[in-house]
Amino acid sequence: KKELLKVEGLKQYFPIKGGFLGRTVNHVKAVDDISFTIYEGETVSIVGESGCGKSTTGRAILRLEEPTEGKVAFQEVDLASLSKREMRKYRKDLQIIFQDPYASINPRQTVAEILTEAMEIQNSVPKEKRRERVLELLQTVGLNEYQADRYPHEFSGGQRQRIGIARALSVDPKLIICDEAVSALDVSIQAQVLNLLEELQEKYNLTYLFISHDLGVVRHISDRVIVMYLGKIVEIADRNSLFESPQHPYTKALLSAIPVPDPEHVKSHIVLKGDVPSPINPPTGCRFHTRCPFAQERCMKEVPELKTHANMKEGHQAACHFIEEIQSGEMNANFEKK
Numbered sequence: 001k002k003e004l005l006k007v008e009g010l011k012q013y014f015p016i017k018g019g020f021l022g023r024t025v026n027h028v029k030a031v032d033d034i035s036f037t038i039y040e041g042e043t044v045s046i047v048g049e050s051g052c053g054k055s056t057t058g059r060a061i062l063r064l065e066e067p068t069e070g071k072v073a074f075q076e077v078d079l080a081s082l083s084k085r086e087m088r089k090y091r092k093d094l095q096i097i098f099q100d101p102y103a104s105i106n107p108r109q110t111v112a113e114i115l116t117e118a119m120e121i122q123n124s125v126p127k128e129k130r131r132e133r134v135l136e137l138l139q140t141v142g143l144n145e146y147q148a149d150r151y152p153h154e155f156s157g158g159q160r161q162r163i164g165i166a167r168a169l170s171v172d173p174k175l176i177i178c179d180e181a182v183s184a185l186d187v188s189i190q191a192q193v194l195n196l197l198e199e200l201q202e203k204y205n206l207t208y209l210f211i212s213h214d215l216g217v218v219r220h221i222s223d224r225v226i227v228m229y230l231g232k233i234v235e236i237a238d239r240n241s242l243f244e245s246p247q248h249p250y251t252k253a254l255l256s257a258i259p260v261p262d263p264e265h266v267k268s269h270i271v272l273k274g275d276v277p278s279p280i281n282p283p284t285g286c287r288f289h290t291r292c293p294f295a296q297e298r299c300m301k302e303v304p305e306l307k308t309h310a311n312m313k314e315g316h317q318a319a320c321h322f323i324e325e326i327q328s329g330e331m332n333a334n335f336e337k338k
């Protein structure tokens with residue numbers, strides 16, 4: 001397995017201005033010290049509720065937002081240390097697909113123009129070959145050449161997402177960040193687009209970072225899953241371990257929110273109470289303690305380390321002080337307390 005992307009100690013704080021002279025009075029700690037690695041050819045998902053920092057992570061990797069702190073190494077080159085100019089060389093390798101491709105494309109450009117634009121910026125395809133490349137791309141994503149000179153509004157949501165994918169592919173990327181890329185689509189269309197992404201992954205040896213709040217989608221597409229809560233990673237595991245033996249109380253709660261036909265899973269059923277606290281002054285210690293049914297004194301004081309606990313498979317990590325106790329049933333959930 002070859003490392004493609006290594007994120008280390010990534011922080012993304014957004015200043016809150018206020019008071020006299022508009023000084024920075026506080027920070028939104030959108031992403032607070034996270035580390036993970038993505039290997040070539042795999043699909044890693046980041047899941048969590050809105051505001052957990054998953055999209056911010058994607059944007060920080062691409063430097064659409066300058067990270068506050070931390071390292072993002074792509075093929076062992078620290079992207080955060082590059083100048084804007086040097087970064088341009090890597091732009092093509094890292095592409096992003098958004099939830100609503102319509103919002104990120106110019107409605108007055110034809111599909112051919114949209115697809116040629118990135119090739120122009122990158123100068124990746126000689127001028128006389130661009131038209132040919134456009135037609136090829138359309139075919140690759142399941143559209144046809146007659147659609148090249150149409151405008152985005154003439155397409156359905158699913159087709160527009162195919163255009164978004166074609167645009168990302170137009171520069172031969174290595175990593176594609178899919179930020180809620182199929183969330184706005186109907187379930188049947190969603191499946192088609194996911195299948196297309198999987199085909200393309202095989203064909204071009206693509207690596208995906210899939211950002212989604214939809215566990216059904218995540219279960220379908222991921223090799224590994226990262227669960228985030230309030231700017232922190234609470235659990236990382238391969239897809240099967242995560243869905244079949246989630247360890248962190250938050251992951252268990254997330255999974256209990258989706259209907260599971262298997263009654264085996266009912267015993268780990270946790271229903272979350274309350275809302276996600278503000279990332280401005282996140283709870284001390286374990287950030288999940290205000291909603292965790294297992295929370296103890298210690299949870300409010302000590303930040304739990306993300307690590308592999310006893311009885312967990314290699315590569316499976318969770319950040320909770322009481323994984324073993326919860327697992328053995330020694331600790332009963334205190335649902336009344338909250």
Ligand code: SF4
Nearest residue numbers: 286289292299320321
């Ligand atoms: Fe719950 Fe404490 Fe574990 Fe956090 S560390 S998940 S509060 S038991």
Ligand code: MG
Nearest residue numbers: 043198201221
């Ligand atoms: Mg795959």
